[in-house]
Amino acid sequence: MKYSRSESGNIGLGQKGSVFSDTTDNLTPANGVFVAITVIDDATFSVLQPEEGDGVKYASTTTASSLGAGDGNEAIDSSNEFAAGTTIFGRYKSITLASGAIIAYIG
Numbered sequence: 001m002k003y004s005r006s007e008s009g010n011i012g013l014g015q016k017g018s019v020f021s022d023t024t025d026n027l028t029p030a031n032g033v034f035v036a037i038t039v040i041d042d043a044t045f046s047v048l049q050p051e052e053g054d055g056v057k058y059a060s061t062t063t064a065s066s067l068g069a070g071d072g073n074e075a076i077d078s079s080n081e082f083a084a085g086t087t088i089f090g091r092y093k094s095i096t097l098a099s100g101a102i103i104a105y106i107g
Helices: 005-011
Strands: 018-021 034-050 087-106
Touching: none
Parallel strands: none
Antiparallel strands: 018 087, 034 087
């Protein structure tokens, strides 16, 4: 399927849909990746798996981002709590909450 310039930009903004989760079930989009995650109720993640590609470019639970330099560039673990209202941007293929509630946008 071909997208117009406007439509392709909208996909990057999550306009292929969204899902709400407040459980520890794994979320994996059937078509695409999660491009943004908005925290609705303070949340922690047991899995935040970025899309595969050249180097890790997004904060995740698997490894530290390859873009950061210096101290503090660490993988996210379930002790890291994200406050309600926080939005995480990236390209994630899998999300599992340890606690809280989110809306994940598909792009």
